[in-house]
Amino acid sequence: MPAHASATEGPAGWAGVDRSRRLSLRYFNFFRLLLAGIFVGGGQSFGLGGEHPFAYEIASFGYLAAVLSLGFPDAVRRLGLERVILLLILADVLGLSVIMWASGGYRSGMPVLMMVVLAGTGLLAEGRMVLFFAALATLSVLLENAWRFAAGGQPGDFLQVGIFCTGFFGIAIVSRRLALRAQVNALLAAERGQALARQQAVNERIIRDMHDGVIVVGVDGRALQINPQAAMLLGVSRLEGRLLAEVDPVFEEALARGDGLGPRVLRLGPAGRLMRCRTVRSEAGGATGEILIYLTDFEDVERQMQQLKLAALGRLTASMAHEIRNPLSAVTQAAELLCEEKRADMQARLARIINDNAHRIERMIRDVLALGRREHAVPEALPLAAFAAEVIDARVLTDETERAVYALDIGAGFTLGIDRAHLHQILDNLLANARRYCSGQPGSVRLYAEPLAGGRVALHVADDGPGIDAATRSHLFEPFFTTHAKGTGLGLYIARELAEANDAELELHGEGPGADFVLTGRSRP
Incomplete structure (x- = not known):
């Protein structure tokens, strides 16, 4: 029986069939097999087939044979899924109709089983086929009751039969709408799952290729995840599952601090590499959840800073040479004029110019010297x-x-x-x-x-x-x-x-x- 087939992988006939329809058909076939077994093995003990025992036996064994022949996955491969569904539902309606006729009409309870069958049909059939099967079940029940009325039945039976027929259409429509909604939700979930998988792949690629090292640490201090850059910075080949305190005891202090004191520059790992370490608690983990550790190669940062300092120093030196040239020119010119000038008031003015520009040069040199003292804070x-x-x-x-x-x-x-x-x-x-x-x-x-x-x-x-x-x-x-x-x-x-x-x-x-x-x-x- 199809129940023994895999729920995720099936024969070639299942290609392109969504998982929900496959599972629905398998469970429905189980129900059919159980129902056919009851009809064959103990139906007469339940009062079934009392009016026409021979017809009941033919219908019971025929229904069992149809379920067995169409329920195996090989039937789907040979006939196709849609044909198998169509033949099984036809077997349901015709078999239950004959059993109903042989068992005394609608009072035998067969219309209730037809409702169950139509509910399952809404999960399996496509488009207007659901209404077709509801109409087929309605027609069979009405014909059986009309035959019984012609043989001397009561006109009031048509009211009960009409209620059953109305229920056929109601159940078929409702089950089909529910099936469509389930398919839409499944499709939406699949699309979101694919989008999430793509986003996760992108995030993993970004974390794997980023220049900073990233370590995800569990509540017990063990490394749960680590990107290649972190392993390279720490100088270890394998870190997942290990206690960070075993790699370097400094990690224990960093984890205890959490994200309360901001980043720090530390020497970490067996190689003692200078790194900028920043710890952040995961928002999803809460106060006792995972901790993210970001590692930046501070030696590389210092090299870049040194290059920037040298470049800035070059620009500063060039600017200073240009800025000092102006007051020096004024000093030189004033000194030359001072040597030639005999008037006391003009000499005082020239001396004042020399003094002002000398102080300007002195302030400039003092300010530049202050830059050298910034490293000794x-x-x-x-x-x-x-x-x-x-x-x-x-x-x-x-x-x-x-x-x-x-x-x-x-x-x-x-x-x-x-x-x-x-x-x-x-x-x-x-x-x-x-x-x-x-x-x-x-x-x-x-x-x-x-x-x-x-x-x-x-x-x-x-x-x-x-x-x-x-x-x-x-x-x-x-x-x-x-x-x-x-x-x-x-x-x-x-x-x-x-x-x-x-x-x-x-x-x-x-x-x-x-x-x-x-x-x-x-x-x-």
Whole structure:
């Protein structure tokens, strides 16, 4: 019987047939076989075939023979699925009709079995064939009852028969609609499954080819998945299923931290390679689920950074040579004129030109030397309120009128993890720019701080000046760009470099009147 055939692989006749129809036909054939066996083996004990025993036996054995001959997969291969379904349902309707006639009419219960058969037909047949079989069952029941009425039956039997016939069509239509909906849902599920498989294949390819290493770690600290780049960075050939703590004890600390403290630069693996390690908990796993570890070759990053530094240093050197040439030319020319000039007032003016340009060159060299000190940052948790007050005191000395220009509004609890000398130079530069462009009224330069997420703090230096236009904003932090006649153009550039050396950021916020420079960093180093 077809029940012994595989549910997923069948003979050649099943090619192109969806799995749901195959399973439905197999289960339906089981029901037919069970029903035919009851008719043959014990039907008469249930009161079947009482009016015409010989006709009942012929119909029972014929129905059993039809089920056996058409139920094997070989019949589908020889005749095709649609023909087999058609012949089986015809055998159902004709066999049950003859048994009904031989067993006393609709009271034998055969119309109820016909309803079951029509319900199964809705799952198997295509298109209008379902209504055809419902009409065929209706016709057979009506003809049997008409024959019985002609032989002296009751007219009221037609009401019962009509109810059964109405049920035939109702069940056939409903079962067919359900089958169509099931097919649509199955097709949609298959399409989504294919789309998901394609997306998964793309994701796997991206993870396999990405430059960063990716490790998926289970709750027990074992590596569940790893891409080839991670294995290469760690210098191991096989990592799946192993405890990461066995590969390197540093992983145990990284896993315990989760994603609470951000990325760290660590030496990992047997080779002790310097890597940037970032751990993130899987959103699907929850607080106790899988952890994703991202590994970046920091040695490669440092090489790239070094190349960028060398390129920037080359541009900086060329720019410095050009910038220093102008004041040197002025110094040289003024010195030559000074030797020839006899008037005291002109000599004083030329000396002042020489002095101003010499100081300009000195400031430029001092600023460039500050770039070399960015690599030697020693961050500490500096109290912002007290430190900013010290910087302001150094600028104003004892001039109370000048002191009133600066409004300090920083809470006592704010701290910033940064190198002391670097923060002094950054603040001094920002305050000098703000004082240069502000109105000069009391409180025209404001210093205030605000807390940010992740233990970070933002220090604002804002003024009430005319602000910075869009064209200037795009070049604001470029070296040697300045809008001031006596400026070197290195102040903001060096201030941002020093901020980045301390894992901080210096940006210009807002687009309205006045400038608002914001230094953002961690409250602790």
